Structure formats: C-alpha cells, structure tokens
Amino acid sequence: MSEHNIHTTEEHGHEEHAGLDKKKIWQVFGILLVITIIEFIIALVIIPGHYMSQHVGNFVYIALTLLKAFYIVAYFMHLKYEKLGLQLSLTVTFIFILYFITLMLIEGGYLHLHMSAAA
C-alpha cells in the first residue's frame, strides 16, 4: 500500500513539472518586458520631468525589481510549482540579507554624517 502511495505522489510530481506551457512562458516574458519599459519611462520621462523625485523613484525601482525577481524565480525557475518546504528554505534565508542591508544602512548613515566633510 505504501509503495502504491509513493508511486502516485511521483506521478503527481511529474504533472506539476509540466505546469509551465509555452503560452505562460511568453506571458511571463511580456510581464518582464512591460516592467522594464515602465522603469525606462520613469528614468527617461517621469523623473527628468519632475513628476516624481529621484528619492521616490528609487523606491519604485526597487519595488519593480523585486516584482521582476518574483516572476523569474516563481515561473522561469519553477519555484512556484515546488513543494512548500523547498520554497521556504530558499526564501526565508534572505532574512540574513535583510539584516545585512539594515546594518549597512545604519553604518552608512553614521559615516555619512561624520565623514562627509573629509571625503
């Protein structure tokens, strides 16, 4: 009985692997292209025309970049169709990077205040 169960899970796994068809691939490509074009419009039209400050623009760029990263990892790298355990072990780990970014921002802010006169 247990052997039978293993067999069905594997078959199910293969079905999931086939989850990305050609139509979906070109759809994701379209999304990535549109996001990149939006980034160019912000960089070449919106910020030079003072419709948005560079400061706000930077946050928009980072949000759009993370969105692009999501589509690449979830669909092209197929992570969306993997088991939850693998998804979590690969994404939760980035807590360390967030921690590192926070540390460097605090350190950078301190240096910016105290070193700007010299360098």
Added chain:
Amino acid sequence: MDSLSQLDQVKTTAWSGGRSPWSVEYGKIMMWFFLLSDAFTFSSLLVYYGAQRFTKFTWPDPDLVFQSIPGIKDSGAPLVFVGLMTFILIMSSVTMVLAVEAGHRRSKKEVVGWMIATIIGGFMFLGCQALEWTHLHHEGFWWGHIPAIEELKHFFDPSVASVAANEAAMKVSGQQFANLFFTITGFHGFHVFSGVLINCIILGMTINGTFERRGHYLMIEKVGLYWHFVDLVWVFVFTFFYLV
C-alpha cells in the same frame, strides 16, 4: 484495521523517510543551494555598493556616465545600450525556459534549437558588456584609475561639480564607483561566461543523444536554473548601477 496496516499508514507522509520529501532530484536541490550561496555573494557585493553610495557626499550620476551607444552615438542616449543588454538577457532566459519545456516533451530537435538560441544570446550579452567596459576604460575608468578631475567633473551633478571644494569628494566616490562597477559587472560577466560554456557542453550532450538515452532532460533544467539566476542577478545590477 490491524496493527500492521496502521504502521504502514504512518510511513506514508512526506517526511517519514524512504522518499524525497520535496520530490526534487538530488542534483537539482544541490543547484538550488549553490545558487542560494551565490545569491549571498552577489547580495554582499551589492549591499557594499549601496553602503558606499549612501555614505558618500556625492556619487557619479549614472545618466551622465552611461549615455553612449558604442559605434553609433557617443553621448546623449542614457540607458539605451544597457536597455538592449537587459532585453538580450531576458530574451535568452525565455529561450532557455523554452528549451526546458521542449525537454519535458523529450523533443530533442527543439531542445537543440532553443539551446543554440540561448548560447547566441549569451554571446551577444558578453559582446555588449565588452563594448561597455571598453568605453568606460577609454574614458579613464578602471580598477584604481579615474579620469583627470576636469573630465571626471562631467559625470557628476553640475551643482556639485561646479564647486571647487568638492573635488576631493568626487575623486573618492569616482574611484569607488569605478572599482565596484568593474568588480560587480565583472563577477556577473564571469557567471554569464561560465553559463555559456555549460550551455555549450549540454548542447553537445543533447546532440550526442546522452539525455535521450537517459530518458529525461533533467540536466537542461538544472543548467536552466543557473542561467535564470544569471538573468536574475542582472535585474538587480541593472537597477542599482543604472537606475537608482
């Protein structure tokens, strides 16, 4: 139910042993964790770049540094060339994922076609990067080298560059910019280059029928993961060097 079948029941959950709980092949898991460690390396480099930029009083303006299209226009076209590079890399990611899709259907001919397209995309990207590096090198940027201050001034915001007291700050951040640009895009370009080599190897294996004999094209998927990762890193490099 008798006790034997109850024991059997216990053993059927994903984590009770005797099977791969994630139903992912060993080599693929190892590729994922290699990429995770590689992502940490790239993150460290980019976080350091961000910290430097955040610390400095001034920083070269990317729209002023990157405004040429090699061989066509020397200035006045910010982001156009790097936009082309980004498009090439996204495009080669698509052809890679189409190769993986063809692999699922075990269609050798299609896998070969899409792999060739991916390799061409990789070489085109490397060619563009070589042009970009050559251009910056001609302007005087390199590891440990920056243009003379009169030239360097043109890469900063005019309100900063016009003040003589800012010259020392421009030299320091100009040098940091040059070092980090060549290090980070160089490390990324090295990944693209090794990706192209690996792609060539598995193209050869596909043509030889190795995967056909094996009965599956899992190797294409694993190399595909690496190739998409290279594209993913470029998305971040592009944002932090060219847009922000």
